[in-house]
Amino acid sequence: MLERGFTNQNDVADFLHPDVAGLQDPFALHDMDKALETLDDVIQHEGKIVIYGDYDADGVTSASIMRLTLKKLGADPKVFIPNRFKDGYGPNMDEYKKLVADKIDLLITVDNGVSGKEQVKYLKDNDVKVIITDHHDLPDELPEADAVVHPRIPGAEYPCPYLSGAGVAFKFADALLGDDALQFADLAAIGTVADSVALKGENRVIVSEGLKRMHENNHIGLTALAKKCKLELNKVSSIDIGFKLAPRLNAIGRLDDATSAMELLTTSDQTLADDIVSETEEINNKRRSLVAEAFDQAQEQIEQQKDNGVLVLTSNDWHQGILGIVASRVVDQEHKPAMVLQYDKDQGIYKGSGRSPEGFNLFEALNAHHELFAAFGGHAQACGFSIEEPQLNQLITEVQAEPAKQAFDPHSPVEKKFDLSLDIKQLNFELIDEIGKLAPFGVGNEQPVIQFKNVHLNQKQSVGKDNSHLKAMIADATNQVSSIGFGLYQKAIDCSDELLNVYGQADVNVWAGRKNLQVMIFDFEVAPAGKVIDSLEKIYFDYRQKNLSKQLMNKFDKIVCFNPAYYEMLKRHDLSAEVIMADENCDGKNILIYDRPHKLELFEQFLNQQNPAHVAIYFHTTLTSRYLTPDLKHMKTLLKYLYSHENIRPEDMTKVAQYLQIDKNNIDFYLKVFFELNFVKMVNGFVKRAEVSKQRELIESPTYMKRLQRNDVEKILIESDFDNLLSWISEHKRQV
Structure with a gap:
């Protein structure tokens, strides 16, 4: 409501509780x-x-x-x-x-x-x-x-x-x-x-x-x-x-x-x-049929006029009563001003209706040529008129200059407007109830439009009498919600499995007595991240699960290492492919990234300094443990135990781990952090409490920070599926 201009508490209350007293x-x-x-x-x-x-x-x-x-x-x-x-x-x-x-x-x-x-x-x-x-x-x-x-x-x-x-x-x-x-x-x-x-x-x-x-x-x-x-x-x-x-x-x-x-x-x-x-x-069914038929017939003229800024569509056969509806549909499809006309044989004159998208004043544009019309009237986004054929031919030419006069670019991408950008997991019945308090909806109080970023449309089905409507699941990596989109099936098929931004309104669908969340889709577009990922898929290849043979490795121009130990090891393998470190130039080459960096910043630096032709990602490692995430509760338990027991030596930590039921690898990690932060010290071969002169934070421990960085590397570079890895790359690689 704040975004829609409500700043006074009384105005908000009046809006949320409309009453006859108003x-x-x-x-x-x-x-x-x-x-x-x-x-x-x-x-x-x-x-x-x-x-x-x-x-x-x-x-x-x-x-x-x-x-x-x-x-x-x-x-x-x-x-x-x-x-x-x-x-x-x-x-x-x-x-x-x-x-x-x-x-x-x-x-x-x-x-x-x-x-x-x-x-x-x-x-x-x-x-x-x-x-x-x-x-x-x-x-x-x-x-x-x-x-x-x-x-x-x-x-x-x-x-x-x-x-x-x-x-x-x-x-x-x-x-x-x-x-x-x-x-x-x-x-x-x-x-x-x-x-x-x-x-x-x-x-x-x-x-x-x-x-x-x-x-x-x-x-x-x-x-x-x-x-x-x-x-x-x-x-x-x-x-x-x-x-x-x-x-x-x-x-x-x-x-x-x-x-x-x-x-x-x-x-x-x-x-x-x-x-x-x-x-x-x-009559309404006949109206629908006439609109659908005229709209379908108009497509050929729309294609012929694809370079025009204003579409002028004519027919001898279209019904005068549906011209405005057809014009509105053309505007929705093309996002251009549209004039739809029917030739009235009895009166020997064209009668028409015009509609225009937001940002273009159709009345102003046509009124500039009012002398050409036999009759004319309307407002910014809708007009009605009558015009004879010679004047129509003149109008078609002259009206094409009107978009430029209004600084309206009919060929520019249409900005999608929305009220909320949400993850699918944020969609629930409570939210829909909250949105419902803003009803009744209509012009000037549109039902909020929700954007779902970087999602897929899965399980796509065509529904409806003409199979033009879309039924699908809007899905991200972990959640999904059912949806319906009128007239959007073919567009969804054309987008294949690309990453999308989807725009729609949340609602509740009741079927057989059961309530389910549903999104009414208005539109969708390939997400910017999706476009980048499409380009990245032509460059990056997933070798993380492959078994690398010497023959396969030699197919690359260069093999890139982040760690000197792997660099030296590969050098001894007598490979025909050149082995280099990650900071050496590999522009324009087909490369294999052999090992993983110990922190994400190094990989991000590589992405933005190098420009190879193709990249196969292997990320080899000899690490046997993954996600050794620091557990603060376990750390406090170990520290309290060390402070309360005498004569504990480092070699006793296996028994301590068994007693406290904490993984031995984590015990060793925690102990190293305690030494770095001066929580404990070695006295005559025993672990003793140190006198801490000031309060210390865990992030002051180099070992602790390395562990967090290694966990990030593990999560992003190793454990993620390839789409998510490419998504991360798209967000961290500077686009040229």
């Missing part, structure tokens, strides 16, 4: 009092009311909240949800004219309206009252409506300026109904998560409270939809909204008329709800 005064929103006065006047006169919504999940939840709220007040409003293909987004003059012809008295917009200055003026000129509730970017001039309820009006900024359209509608209900409006918090939560607004401040309260309210089953249609998604309403999370509920509501508006989505969320008829849910599932 809901803001709805009358702090601009024109809320005027809106209620206008609505009250129309209801009192039994006027005709129409709610004008939008076709995405935020739009239909906004319209649903407004419809249900007005019904509670005794009104019977009609709801108009524009058709993406016929009406487009926002105020549509043709539809507004129909509303005037129908002699309505009040229009209430939800999740749209602030861009409709001309359309609102038309309504006002025809004696129609207008209440705008919206959250989108403000134009230079606001429409002259009776009320504009918006969280970002200059001079009347609301404490939570990033409300969604559903959030604004919920505050409208709050102003009208008070605590009774909380029954709509679940719908507001869906719109808030679906519209990717920041889950901060009041938005966090709305989503948290909405998730709690879902189990009350206030909305038959929402219950039916959750059941179809195999979700239990009392266990729904913000992640479930983002990946299961919202996409299905969005799918209706992408491929069909979104009015049915609003009907689903407001109906009290179970049969109708079930019918709409079945239809929704069919």
Whole structure:
């Protein structure tokens, strides 16, 4: 939380414990009092009311909240949800004219309206009252409506300026109904998560409270939809909204008329709800199929444009409703701005959606060429537009200069962002519970991403209908955890058995009543250490278990020794290979390292001073004991025994070792350390207590330090497997 900007203890407490007490005064929103006065006047006169919504999940939840709220007040409003293909987004003059012809008295917009200055003026000129509730970017001039309820009006900024359209509608209900409006918090939560607004401040309260309210089953249609998604309403999370509920509501508006989505969320008829849910599932499956097909077809164009900084992908056949999703997938895959267009034969024009990665402002880039578009709008990371073919050809050329203008390098490696870097052994249920306290997760409060460094993906399996998903074990030398990665199977196969850095989110998988730790993998990359090890594997060879014959040794240009005794011994063997000491030059030669250094620093020095062509590592030694690790408890026991017994000679140490049940080699080692530190001394052939003038540390004993160094050599150079040895070399060899 500190890394995410929380430094005040009260802010931390509020964040960890979102409560309805954190809901803001709805009358702090601009024109809320005027809106209620206008609505009250129309209801009192039994006027005709129409709610004008939008076709995405935020739009239909906004319209649903407004419809249900007005019904509670005794009104019977009609709801108009524009058709993406016929009406487009926002105020549509043709539809507004129909509303005037129908002699309505009040229009209430939800999740749209602030861009409709001309359309609102038309309504006002025809004696129609207008209440705008919206959250989108403000134009230079606001429409002259009776009320504009918006969280970002200059001079009347609301404490939570990033409300969604559903959030604004919920505050409208709050102003009208008070605590009774909380029954709509679940719908507001869906719109808030679906519209990717920041889950901060009041938005966090709305989503948290909405998730709690879902189990009350206030909305038959929402219950039916959750059941179809195999979700239990009392266990729904913000992640479930983002990946299961919202996409299905969005799918209706992408491929069909979104009015049915609003009907689903407001109906009290179970049969109708079930019918709409079945239809929704069919539409969502069709949406998935269309996206997958278009994304697959786009790959050839992506490859053809691999040198371009901005990808422009076109087709006559792609469905207009899925262009934005395809663009998002292309950005995720290529990390480049992407524009995906479909040629509308009826209108003779290309219609498209654009998406861009963080660091590139797509709106700014395209707005620099706004004169080429028949229609254009959007924001930094997402745009929609229409453009004729000659202008498109010109745009394709000119837009390639835009990344450089923004100092955005589309070909640079993508920096992986993560919150925690953990070893696998640190992953446990307690940690996941702690992370869960930060929920609900979403934009502005993303679920923490964990990095697992220098790991392998073992037991790789392809899963899913198209076998594109990855199931594997993330493993290091001693631990492993199961994982799943959507669409990552082929990438995992391409990485073979390389050392990786893996990025994902920790979760709990429940199967057959058993809880298991699981990592949801987002991405992985060959670890820097892995890349170095790959190069080292071409240079270093493991001869530690080989039996060296004279014939084999003579295949090398030079044989390297760290110890003079082995150097002299090999010199007597009449080898054709040149025998040298480790400090002699062997650059560019094929060498065999015969013996081990007595401390790691000597081997590290060799690595960074020599540059041989190939290195076979043998590390011969005549040492029979390994890991003579100093045991402080045994050392104290021996010292206490020596201090309390007279007439003990060095040759008596075998019996002392037997009596104290301490290895004789260790007894000899400890005794030598005691002499060096002046804990004991020899008097007339006996070991006697010495008068220590000052406190001594074990590290002051050369013998003790040599033992520690020898243990390090044993552990790293002799006992480790070859991958771990190469990993150590990669960390201690300076890279050229």
